[in-house]
Amino acid sequence: MKINKGNILLTKRIIPCLDIDKGRVVKGTSFLSLKDAGDPRELSNFYNNQGADELVFLDITASSEDRDIILDVVKKVSSEVFIPLTVGGGIRNLDDIRKLLNSGADKVSINTSAIENPNIIRESSEEFGSQCIVVAIDAKRNNNSWGVFTHGGRISTGIDAIKWAEKVNLLGAGELLITSMDEDGQQKGYDIDLLKNIQKKVTIPIIASGGAGNLKHMLEALTIGKSDAVLAASIFHYGKYTIKEVKDYLNSHHVPIRLI
Amino acid sequence: MKNQKIAVIDHKCANLHSVIKALDVFKVDVKICRSKTELQDIDGIILPGVGSFDPAMRNLIEQDLDDPIKKLTLSGTPLLGICLGMQLLMENSEEGSLNGIGLVNGTAKIIESTDKEIKIPHMGWNNIEINNNNSRILNGIKDNDYFYFVHSYKCIPTNYSEMTAFTKYGQDICAVIEKNNIFATQFHPEKSGKIGLKIYQNFLSFIETGK
Numbered sequence: 001m002k003i004n005k006g007n008i009l010l011t012k013r014i015i016p017c018l019d020i021d022k023g024r025v026v027k028g029t030s031f032l033s034l035k036d037a038g039d040p041r042e043l044s045n046f047y048n049n050q051g052a053d054e055l056v057f058l059d060i061t062a063s064s065e066d067r068d069i070i071l072d073v074v075k076k077v078s079s080e081v082f083i084p085l086t087v088g089g090g091i092r093n094l095d096d097i098r099k100l101l102n103s104g105a106d107k108v109s110i111n112t113s114a115i116e117n118p119n120i121i122r123e124s125s126e127e128f129g130s131q132c133i134v135v136a137i138d139a140k141r142n143n144n145s146w147g148v149f150t151h152g153g154r155i156s157t158g159i160d161a162i163k164w165a166e167k168v169n170l171l172g173a174g175e176l177l178i179t180s181m182d183e184d185g186q187q188k189g190y191d192i193d194l195l196k197n198i199q200k201k202v203t204i205p206i207i208a209s210g211g212a213g214n215l216k217h218m219l220e221a222l223t224i225g226k227s228d229a230v231l232a233a234s235i236f237h238y239g240k241y242t243i244k245e246v247k248d249y250l251n252s253h254h255v256p257i258r259l260i
Numbered sequence: 261m262k263n264q265k266i267a268v269i270d271h272k273c274a275n276l277h278s279v280i281k282a283l284d285v286f287k288v289d290v291k292i293c294r295s296k297t298e299l300q301d302i303d304g305i306i307l308p309g310v311g312s313f314d315p316a317m318r319n320l321i322e323q324d325l326d327d328p329i330k331k332l333t334l335s336g337t338p339l340l341g342i343c344l345g346m347q348l349l350m351e352n353s354e355e356g357s358l359n360g361i362g363l364v365n366g367t368a369k370i371i372e373s374t375d376k377e378i379k380i381p382h383m384g385w386n387n388i389e390i391n392n393n394n395s396r397i398l399n400g401i402k403d404n405d406y407f408y409f410v411h412s413y414k415c416i417p418t419n420y421s422e423m424t425a426f427t428k429y430g431q432d433i434c435a436v437i438e439k440n441n442i443f444a445t446q447f448h449p450e451k452s453g454k455i456g457l458k459i460y461q462n463f464l465s466f467i468e469t470g471k
Contacts, residue, residue, distance in 0.1 A: 009377060010384035010429065013408065048453065053385055079281045084408060084451050106451065129311050131381050131410045169395045174381070205379060228384070257404040258385040260453070 012222045012260045013053035013229035014246055015207065016236045018043060020059050021088075022157045034168070037219045037237075040073050050243035051260045052083065056109070056177075056231060059089030060152075078104025086134055088177075097124050101132060109177055111136040115157055115164075118171055124233040125172030134207075136177040137167040139194055146194055153181040158223040159197055162197050169202040176202065177231065180210040187213025187234065195225030207231050213242065215249040222255055264288040264467055267302040269321040269329065272315070273311035273344065274367075277449070282450035282460050291451055304467045305329060309344025313368070314356030316344055321358075330361050338441045339363070340463045346437060346444035347415055355413050363442055366417035371433065376429035377418045381412040386447075388425040388435045395424045396471060397443040398436060399462045405455050407435070407447035415446065441466075 019026050022036045044055055044128055055077075059070040066091060078085055088109030097108050113122055114135050125133045138153050139146040139161035146161035163191050165176055179199055180191035190211045199206055205228035210222040212232035221227045236240055251257045268279055270292050283290050283306075293299045307329065309316055318348040320326045323389045341349045350360045353368035360368075371380055387404045409427065415434040417423050427446075437444040442468075450461035 010382070010386055013384060024278075030270075073276075078278060079284070082278070082282060082450055082456055083453055102277060104279070106275070106282065131310075131383055174383070203376075203379060205383065209372070228379075258387075 006218060009256055010228070011053070011256045012227075012250065013207075014051075014218075014250075014257075015054045015056055015229055015231040015245055016047045016052050016190040016243070017056040017058060017209070017231050017233045018063070019233070020057050020070060020073060022061050022066050023073050026060070031219075032221065041076050041080060044077045047243060048081045048083055050079040051247055051258070052243050054084045054086065054229070055081070055090065058084045058109075059087065061090065064253050071099055073101040074100060074105050088134070088136055090167050094124055094127060095119070097128060101128060107132045107175070109134040109136045110140065114168065115150055115159070118167065121168055121173050122169040130172050130174035133173050134175045134177050135173040135174065136179065137165060137168075138179045139191075141191065141194070146197075150183055153184070161194070162201055165198045166201045167205050173204060175205045175207065177207045177209055178227075183211030184209070185234070186211055187249075189213060190225060190230070191222040192220055192225045195221060195227050199226045205229065215246060218246060219250060219253055219255065222250065264303045264388055265291055265301060266464075266467075267291050267293045267299055267305045269305065269307045269320075269325060269345075270294045271309070271316050271323060271325065273316040273319065274308035275310050275448075276308065278448075278450040279306060279308045279342070282442060282457060283413065285457060286461060286464055288347055293325070294323060296328045299325065299328050299332065302332075302337065304463065305339045306463075307339065307341045307344060307345035307348060309346075309348060310410075311344060312355060313344065313347060313353040314358050317348060317356065317358040317360065318432065320348070320361075326361055330363060333363055333442060336441055339443065340459075340466050341437075341442075341444035342450075343411060343446060345450055346446055347413055349437070349442065350417075350442055351413055353413060362416055364415075364422060364437055364439060364444070365419060366415060368415050369411045371412055371414050371429070373429070373430055375430055377398060379453075381410055382433065383410045384408070384428050385452075386427045386429060388427050390425045392421070392424045392438065395436070396466050397459060397462050398425060399447075399465075400458055401455060407445070407449070407456060408450040409435075409447045411446060415444075
C-alpha cells in the first residue's frame with residue numbers, strides 16, 4: 001500500500017450514487033457478479049468492498065404512500081455497510097430528516113424544500129448539527145452564470161447558483177452537492193468553472209456531481225475544481241471503472257485518497 | 261463474545277442506530293440505557309455522541325447518568341467513548357460551560373484554522389499515527405489506517421501518554437485516548453468500514469479477557 005506522506009489534509013472522497021425507486025435501485029446496473037443489481041443492500045456492499053468512501057441514495061419514489069420504503073432500505077443497508085450514508089429526495093421537513101437519521105442515515109440532502117423554505121437549513125442544522133445537512137444544488141449554465149433548478153432540472157427558480165451556495169453556507173449547511181444539469185448524463189466531464197466559482201465563495205466541503213465519463217474528469221474536479229469529493233452513477237453502475245481503479249489513478253496523480 | 265451485556269448510553273444526542281448495528285455484528289446483548297436504574301448488570305459501557313457538548317452533558321445530568329458512569333468506570337467497568345462521547349470524558353470543553361464527566365484529565369478546544377483548505381468541521385477520512393504500540397484498543401490497527409471523522413473540537417489530554425493515536429489536519433489532533441479501562445475515539449468506528457469494526461472487537465475482547 002502506498003502511503004500519502006505528509007498528508008495533513010483529508011482524503012478526497014469517491015461516492016457512488018444510487019437512485020432508488022420504491023426500494024429498488026433503478027438506472028439498472030450490469031454487474032455479472034451481482035445476483036440482484038436492483039437490491040440496494042447488495043449494491044451497497046459491493047461498492048463498500050471496492051472502497052467507496054460514502055454512499056448517496058437518491059429516493060426518486062414519486063408517490064407519497066410509498067415514501068417510507070426508503071426508511072426500510074436505509075435501516076437494512078446501515079446494518080451491514082459501515083460507511084457514511086447520505087439520503088436525498090423528497091425531504092419536506094424536520095420530521096422527515098429525523099426519521100432518516102434514526103433509520104441509520106448519517107446525512108440528508110435537501111434541494112427543493114430548501115429553495116421553498118430556506119429556514120429549513122437553519123432549523124435542521126441547529127437541531128441535528130451542520131454535519132448532517134447537505135444542500136443539493138442543481139445548476140444550469142446561462143452564459144457566464146448558473147441558475148438553480150428544482151424538480152430534477154425541470155423548473156427554473158431564477159436564483160443565481162453561486163449566490164445560493166453562499167447563502168446556504170451561512171444558513172448552516174454542512175456540505176454542498178453541486179450537480180451540473182448541463183453535464184449530467186453526458187459523460188463529458190464535470191462543470192469545472194461552476195465548481196471553481198462556488199469553491200471561492202464557500203467555507204464548506206463540495207461534492208461534484210454530473211458529467212463523470214472518465215478518470216481524468218474526476219481528477220480535474222478534485223484538483224482544478226478543488227472539490228472535496230466526486231459523485232458518479234453511470235460509470236460505476238455500468239462497470240466502466242471500479243472504485244479501486246479510480247482511487248489508484250488519483251493516487252498516482254498525488255491526490256490524497258483512502259486506499260484499502 | 262456472546263452473553264456480554266453492553267450498555268449504550270442514550271442521552272438523545274447520538275447516532276444510536278449505527279452503534280447498535282456495529283455491536284450486533286459481534287452478537288452481544290445491547291442494553292440501551294436512559295437512566296441510572298438501567299445502568300446495572302452490565303459488562304461494558306459505550307458513550308456515543310453527535311452534537312454539542314452542553315446539550316449532551318445536560319441530558320446526562322438530568323438523566324442522572326453522569327455520576328453512575330463515572331463510578332462504574334472508576335470501579336473497573338470498561339468504557340468506550342465515541343466522538344462527542346470522548347469529549348464528554350474530559351474535565352471541560354471550550355464548546356460549553358458545563359463540566360465534563362472528568363474521567364480523563366484535560367480539556368476540549370475548538371480546532372483553529374486560518375488555512376482555507378483546513379475546513380471546519382474536520383469531516384471525512386483521515387489516517388492516524390499511533391503513539392502507543394502496546395495499545396489494546398488499536399490491536400491489529402496500523403499507522404496510517406483511515407478512519408471517518410466528523411468534529412469541530414479536539415481533546416487535549418493533560419497526560420500526553422494517554423493520547424494513544426493522533427491524526428494530522430493542519431495540526432495534530434487527538435484521535436484515540438486510552439487510560440486503564442477507559443478508551444475513546446474521536447472518529448466514528450461504526451462509520452469507518454471493516455477497520456472501524458476492529459475497534460469494537462478490541463473493546464469487547466478487552467471486556468472478556470481484561471487485556
